[in-house]
Amino acid sequence: MSEYQHRARKRFGQNFLHDAGVIHRILRGIYPRAGEHLVEIGPGQGALTEGLLDSGARLDVIELDLDLIPILQGKFGSLPNFHLNQGDALKFDFTRLSEDAHSLRIVGNLPYNISTPLIFHLLDHAHLIRDMHFMLQKEVVERLAAAPGGGDWGRLSIMVQYYCRVEHLFNVGPGAFNPAPKVDSAIVRLTPHDRLPHPAKDPRLLARVVREAFNQRRKTLRNTLKNLLPAPAIEAADVDGGLRPEQLDLAAFVRLADQLALQTTHGETP
Incomplete structure (x- = not known):
């Protein structure tokens, strides 16, 4: 050699x-x-x-x-x-x-x-x-x-x-x-990206929502995210809680993360 x-x-x-x-x-x-x-x-x-x-x-x-x-x-x-x-x-x-x-x-x-x-x-x-x-x-x-x-x-x-x-x-x-x-x-x-196409209020919360959502990807969002976002909060983000995570695009996940940020601001996050 x-x-x-x-x-x-x-x-x-x-x-x-x-x-x-x-x-x-x-x-x-x-x-x-x-x-x-x-x-x-x-x-x-x-x-x-x-x-x-x-x-x-x-x-x-x-x-x-x-x-x-x-x-x-x-x-x-x-x-x-x-x-x-x-x-x-x-x-x-x-x-x-x-x-x-x-x-x-x-x-x-x-x-x-x-x-x-x-x-x-x-x-x-x-x-x-x-x-x-x-x-x-x-x-x-x-x-x-x-x-x-x-x-x-x-x-x-x-x-x-x-x-x-x-x-x-x-x-x-x-x-x-x-x-x-x-x-x-x-x-x-x-x-x-020079400018993020869908900027989140807090990227760490986006990462958390995405991780939780895909932990059990066969389940619906209202089930996988129940510890983070109650059903009304998912609906407030203009997302159907009956969908599975793979059916959501990036913009929808950012809306969910921003909804979580809103709850965090008001001290409502579990």
Whole structure:
């Protein structure tokens, strides 16, 4: 095994991208340019890293696996636009990299086991982010891009679409990776809204309502939300309490959250 080889580690959920055609297509989708500030999460052995650096953009990479650090430093450490941050992206404070609005472009081939919590962590920094391009499990991308009324519509869809425009760019087969995963992957672009299309009075209450609603998604809203909102409050939000949560769009969930905020203001919340 050469100094630049590394066996993928199961505990980190590593599947290294090696298909040159797919790598080129991803880079075309990202279209990095000089003067931009990119952040690559989990660069692995640097399949995308080289192309990102060739653009002339400043690149910060965040890598957890200590065994990959010398490989990445050996390949790219001499380049002035390369900066390596060893650590866990789930705990990383992105304000360390920039405090300017919409200044960061986030990229990553995300391990399947951390993709959802990591996206929620990044949404906490959405004001800093211009866009995000991720390789994810295809079914996760389908949930991100879902519309109301189907089985894919749920907590992830609603909370991500509250903050971002979602574009399912293209699918990637298992053969593009080493080792090959047992599932298909897809590339998604998440672009934080300049102005929220449906701003909630308190996004934390929106998250709470959505989580409660989908805890038992087969039940009606008047049942799933009974501990938060009584039936008259649901009706006051112009929502039919006899519907199931997957039948509501984002705007309806925001109305429910604002109704909860109203109750909280008047000290009526259980």
